[in-house]
Amino acid sequence: MLPATAAALAVLAALLAWPVPAWLSRARWPRRDPLVALVCWQAIGLAGGLSIIGALLVHGLAPWGHSLPEAWWHWVTRHPAEAPVRGDHWVTQTLAAVLAAELLGVLVLSWVRTARTRRRHRDLLELVVEPAAVPDARLLDHPAPVAFCIPGAKPLLVLSSGMVAELDEEQLAAVVAHERAHLREHHHLLLLPFVAWEAALPVLPAAGRAHAAVRALVEMRADDVALGSLTGAAPRRTLAQAIVVAAGGSGGAGVPDGALAVTGSALGERVARLLEPPSPLPGWVRTAALLSAVALLLVPTALLLLPAAL
Incomplete structure (x- = not known):
C-alpha cells in the first residue's frame, strides 16, 4: 500500500x-x-x-x-x-506543493540573483581592467594580491597588480590554473543547489553544513585540477605558497559576490593537504x-x- x-x-x-x-x-x-x-x-x-x-x-x-x-x-x-x-491527505498534498514550490522557487531565485550580481560585477570590472600578460586574463590595478573568476556565459578571470607583483612566475601560473579549473568544470553550478538549500531551510543545521562542505570540496577539486597542468619541481608547494600569499595579503577582501577565488574556503586544510597529500x-x-x-x-x-x- x-x-x-x-x-x-x-x-x-x-x-x-x-x-x-x-x-x-x-x-x-x-x-x-x-x-x-x-x-x-x-x-x-x-x-x-x-x-x-x-x-x-x-x-x-x-x-x-x-x-x-x-x-x-x-x-x-x-x-x-x-x-x-481524510483531512490529513489534503494537508500533505498542500505541504508537498508548498515545499516543492519553495525549493524550486528559491533555487531559481538564487540563480537569477547570483547571475544578476555576476553580470553587474563583470560590467563594472570591464570598465577598469586591462589585458594581462596571462592569456585570457584581465589585470586589475589593486595593491592587494587578489585573484578570482566570475563564471557565466562570459567568464572573466581577474588578477590584481598586487598579485602579479607578489608572486613569481610559477606561483602565478598555479593561481591561474586554479581559477581556470573553476571555470572549466562549472563549479558554480555545483554550489548553487546548496546555496538554495540553505536559503530555503535556514533552520536545518545540515543545510549550512552541506554548503560549507561543498564549498571546501570545490576548492580542493580546483587545486587538484590545477596541479595536473603545472610544471616545475614542486607544484604542490608552489600552489600552497600562492594560496598563503593571497590569503595573507587580502584574506578574500576585494573578491566580488558570486566570484570564485583561490582564497575561497578551507585555506588551512587545503594548504596542509597540498604539503602533505593524503593517499588516494x-x-x-x-x-x-x-x-x-x-x-x-x-x-x-x-x-x-x-x-x-x-
Whole structure:
C-alpha cells in the first residue's frame, strides 16, 4: 500500500536531512577524492528533496491508487478515490506543493540573483581592467594580491597588480590554473543547489553544513585540477605558497559576490593537504561511494514510480 511507501520515503528523507550529511561533513575520506565526494553530496541533495516531497505527495494521494503515477492520474482526472479521503491527505498534498514550490522557487531565485550580481560585477570590472600578460586574463590595478573568476556565459578571470607583483612566475601560473579549473568544470553550478538549500531551510543545521562542505570540496577539486597542468619541481608547494600569499595579503577582501577565488574556503586544510597529500582512495572505495550515490537516486525514484505492491 502507498502508506508504507510514504513511510519509507519519510525515513529516507529524515536520514538525508540530518545524520547522513552530518556524517559525510565529518568524514576524512572526501579530502582524498573531492570529485567523488561532490558526486555524493549532489546525490544527497537531490535524493533528499525527492524523498521529503515524495513522502508528502504519496501520502496525500494514497486514496486514489496503488502507485504514485496511477494515483496522480486518477486525482487529475477526478476519478473517484478507492479509499476514504481524510483531512490529513489534503494537508500533505498542500505541504508537498508548498515545499516543492519553495525549493524550486528559491533555487531559481538564487540563480537569477547570483547571475544578476555576476553580470553587474563583470560590467563594472570591464570598465577598469586591462589585458594581462596571462592569456585570457584581465589585470586589475589593486595593491592587494587578489585573484578570482566570475563564471557565466562570459567568464572573466581577474588578477590584481598586487598579485602579479607578489608572486613569481610559477606561483602565478598555479593561481591561474586554479581559477581556470573553476571555470572549466562549472563549479558554480555545483554550489548553487546548496546555496538554495540553505536559503530555503535556514533552520536545518545540515543545510549550512552541506554548503560549507561543498564549498571546501570545490576548492580542493580546483587545486587538484590545477596541479595536473603545472610544471616545475614542486607544484604542490608552489600552489600552497600562492594560496598563503593571497590569503595573507587580502584574506578574500576585494573578491566580488558570486566570484570564485583561490582564497575561497578551507585555506588551512587545503594548504596542509597540498604539503602533505593524503593517499588516494582505493579503487573499491571510489566504486562503492559512486554506487552509493547512484543508489541514493534510484531508491526514492523507484519508490515513487513503482507500484507499492512490488
